[in-house]
Amino acid sequence: MTVELLGYRYSVYSWVARLALHEKGVDYTWSEVDPFSGDVPPHYTDLHPFNRVPTLVHDGFAVYETGAITRYVDEAFPGPCLQPDVPQARARQNQILSVVDSYGYWPLVRQVFAHGIFRPHVGEAIDPAALRAGLETSEAVLSALDRLADESGFLVGNGLSLADVHLFPMVAYFAMVPDASAILRQRKKLAGWYDRMDARATVAATRPGLPDSSVS
Numbered sequence: 319m320t321v322e323l324l325g326y327r328y329s330v331y332s333w334v335a336r337l338a339l340h341e342k343g344v345d346y347t348w349s350e351v352d353p354f355s356g357d358v359p360p361h362y363t364d365l366h367p368f369n370r371v372p373t374l375v376h377d378g379f380a381v382y383e384t385g386a387i388t389r390y391v392d393e394a395f396p397g398p399c400l401q402p403d404v405p406q407a408r409a410r411q412n413q414i415l416s417v418v419d420s421y422g423y424w425p426l427v428r429q430v431f432a433h434g435i436f437r438p439h440v441g442e443a444i445d446p447a448a449l450r451a452g453l454e455t456s457e458a459v460l461s462a463l464d465r466l467a468d469e470s471g472f473l474v475g476n477g478l479s480l481a482d483v484h485l486f487p488m489v490a491y492f493a494m495v496p497d498a499s500a501i502l503r504q505r506k507k508l509a510g511w512y513d514r515m516d517a518r519a520t521v522a523a524t525r526p527g528l529p530d531s532s533v534s
């Protein structure tokens with residue numbers, strides 16, 4: 319059996335897929351593809367016509383779109399079940415995945431993390447208006463997620479689910495910006511959830527870090 323994850327080391331969606339594989343205990347190989355490089359290799363475009371990352375290939379079966387990858391990983395491999403059985407909890411999990419993709423990714427990651435941390439770190443120009451807009455939009459996104467989060471300590475039901483796996487990397491990148499961390503800390507339920515997730519061994523094993531600051 320072969321499992322290959324093609325992704326970019328600093329990509330938050332690649333981190334989500336890696337976290338799911340680690341939580342599930344699946345052995346996989348990693349192939350680095352930088353979707354921002356401008357010269358994505360043709361073999362990758364054949365797998366992913368939109369040139370985004372990640373893509374998973376399992377014994378010749380290729381799947382892209384992170385929510386599809388993590389559901390596939392949960393359903394195709396043994397290990398702890400990462401999706402609740404109860405219809406309401408399953409719906410809440412899927413709702414959170416959709417909220418994260420539709421409303422969270424852009425402000426949290428592409429505006430706040432990119433302009434507040436990543437770009438300055440590698441010496442790229444930043445757009446302060448994008449950072450401000452991202453922080454403002456994130457207030458509403460994190461408030462909605464704080465309302466949706468279960469009281470159990472996980473986002474949904476009584477155990478780790480794909481909702482936790484999908485959201486954590488985005489909030490982890492976001493919270494590296496001090497003003498963003500303050501926004502998270504004002505949402506008590508979400509802040510407690512974040513701290514518990516942050517302590518997981520799988521998070522430590524997959525956390526991307528930042529590039530060498532001499533890289534530009």
Ligand SMILES: N[C@@H](CCC(=O)N[C@@H](CS)C(=O)NCC(=O)O)C(=O)O
Pocket residue numbers: 328329330331332353354369370371372382383384385
């Ligand atoms: N809908 C895609 C989104 C993936 C995505 O946007 N990945 C980012 C990296 S985190 C990417 O490839 N960006 C390249 C670009 O925007 O050109 C998924 O769920 O996998």
